[in-house]
Amino acid sequence: MTTYYPTIPTINFEGNTTTNKYAFRHYNADAIVGGKTMKEQLRFAICYWHTMTADGGDPFGAGTMVRNWEGATPMETAHNRVDAFFELLTKLGVELFCFHDADIAPAGDSLEEWFANLDEITDHIKTKMDETGIKLLWNTHNAFSHPRFANGAGSSNKAEVFAYTAAQVKKGIDLSKKLNGTSYVFWGGREGYESLLNTDIKFEQDNIANLWHMAVDYGKEIGHLPQFFVEPKPKEPTTHQYDFDAATTMSFLQAHDLTDYFQLNIEANHATLAGHTFEHELHVARTFNALGSIDANQGNPILGWDTDEFPVDVATVTLAMVEILENGGLPKGGVNFDAKVRRTSIEMDDLVLAHIAGMDTFARGLKNATALLEDKFFENMEAERYASWKGALGQDIRAGKTDLKSLTAWALENGDDITLESNHIEYYQNVFNDYLAK
Numbered sequence: 541m542t543t544y545y546p547t548i549p550t551i552n553f554e555g556n557t558t559t560n561k562y563a564f565r566h567y568n569a570d571a572i573v574g575g576k577t578m579k580e581q582l583r584f585a586i587c588y589w590h591t592m593t594a595d596g597g598d599p600f601g602a603g604t605m606v607r608n609w610e611g612a613t614p615m616e617t618a619h620n621r622v623d624a625f626f627e628l629l630t631k632l633g634v635e636l637f638c639f640h641d642a643d644i645a646p647a648g649d650s651l652e653e654w655f656a657n658l659d660e661i662t663d664h665i666k667t668k669m670d671e672t673g674i675k676l677l678w679n680t681h682n683a684f685s686h687p688r689f690a691n692g693a694g695s696s697n698k699a700e701v702f703a704y705t706a707a708q709v710k711k712g713i714d715l716s717k718k719l720n721g722t723s724y725v726f727w728g729g730r731e732g733y734e735s736l737l738n739t740d741i742k743f744e745q746d747n748i749a750n751l752w753h754m755a756v757d758y759g760k761e762i763g764h765l766p767q768f769f770v771e772p773k774p775k776e777p778t779t780h781q782y783d784f785d786a787a788t789t790m791s792f793l794q795a796h797d798l799t800d801y802f803q804l805n806i807e808a809n810h811a812t813l814a815g816h817t818f819e820h821e822l823h824v825a826r827t828f829n830a831l832g833s834i835d836a837n838q839g840n841p842i843l844g845w846d847t848d849e850f851p852v853d854v855a856t857v858t859l860a861m862v863e864i865l866e867n868g869g870l871p872k873g874g875v876n877f878d879a880k881v882r883r884t885s886i887e888m889d890d891l892v893l894a895h896i897a898g899m900d901t902f903a904r905g906l907k908n909a910t911a912l913l914e915d916k917f918f919e920n921m922e923a924e925r926y927a928s929w930k931g932a933l934g935q936d937i938r939a940g941k942t943d944l945k946s947l948t949a950w951a952l953e954n955g956d957d958i959t960l961e962s963n964h965i966e967y968y969q970n971v972f973n974d975y976l977a978k
């Protein structure tokens with residue numbers, strides 16, 4: 541049997557004193573952390589697009605990657621990629637994956653041909669899934685790369701493009717059923733606008749909601765209703781994307797009666813593009829009971845675009861894992877590495893090393909977050925900061941026993957004695973850092 545990673549062994553846990561670069565330093569799949577195995581807590585997934593199709597090209601130059609799966613025809617390449625992908629998943633011990641329709645099979649010359657190619661390639665994928673026990677976390681449609689989507693997909697100015705997108709969504713849900721996928725993602729792609737001079741926002745947003753309701757109805761009709769996720773992103777490719785951030789997306793879902801079927805897939809680099817932190821977006825999603833899954837990556841703090849780097853920032857990932865643990869995990873989601881190796885990391889084994897780095901960073905985040913929660917680090921600090929709400933006044937307000945008149949009477953009597961206590965935030969930040977050293 542051909543192997544695409546002949547020099548790469550199965551990656552095992554060896555601890556952080558190892559000198560073996562093909563080993564986990566922190567991720568120990570079967571070790572119990574916070575009451576479950578690391579594997580159960582983290583639910584890692586690898587994405588098809590960056591890993592199998594990215595070639596390292598950027599707006600300034602051609603691709604750089606050295607890949608050994610190119611075949612004589614696009615379909616041969618697509619088949620080779622399936623084998624290479626499952627070899628990588630198996631060697632890393634990752635049991636979930638994600639893909640767009642456009643990643644796995646060539647579009648051919650017509651939609652009909654594309655659908656036939658998708659059927660053939662997913663037969664192959666299904667065989668590999670059955671052989672290995674690896675499962676589909678989520679799939680999605682790519683309704684943004686082809687020129688027909690220049691004005692959006694569900695939000696397009698052309699009804700014909702809406703209809704084409706609907707066909708892709710239907711096929712996506714059919715493939716999800718065939719491969720028994722847990723969830724299905726809607727990422728905005730080009731759902732947004734570049735100029736208000738020619739855009740009717742309400743008209744476009746109503747059309748997107750209509751498309752999403754069609755997806756729910758179709759899932760019900762065929763007896764396969766995946767958990768739908770929306771992935772917020774504020775900009776890029778469009779100037780103004782409709783699913784700007786978690787809060788904006790939740791208000792969209794509420795306004796269009798979609799919260800029963802849709803949760804959020806929060807991506808780290810999208811959070812920072814929106815001017816938030818990753819943990820802020822996770823926390824907001826959680827307050828709406830809608831934190832479903834994450835796209836694990838990181839932006840570059842001095843660049844303003846979506847660099848999709850592998851996550852290696854232990855502090856950020858620790859805070860992200862606090863949110864995930866407080867969420868009770870991601871039962872219908874996972875930690876999907878929507879991350880690509882740098883243009884200079886050109887070798888096949890960089891794909892392995894990059895995923896090891898991301899998995900080790902999340903393992904560290906999991907260990908740190910578990911310790912922070914066990915020590916009640918946040919709970920104690922917040923108990924102190926919100927202490928007054930435990931007093932008689934605070935409890936009466938929370939219980940709805942007060943109104944503006946009674947509170948005015950209280951303020952006239954006591955308001956001049958209000959004191960300000962320190963948050964001591966620098967002290968707590970210093971203590972937080974101790975948890976990162978593990």
Ligand code: XUL
Pocket residue numbers: 589640680725727771773807835846878
């Ligand atoms: C784009 C992005 C997508 C989605 C799936 O920024 O994150 O790859 O995750 O369409």
Ligand code: CO
Pocket residue numbers: 771807835878
């Ligand atoms: Co993403």
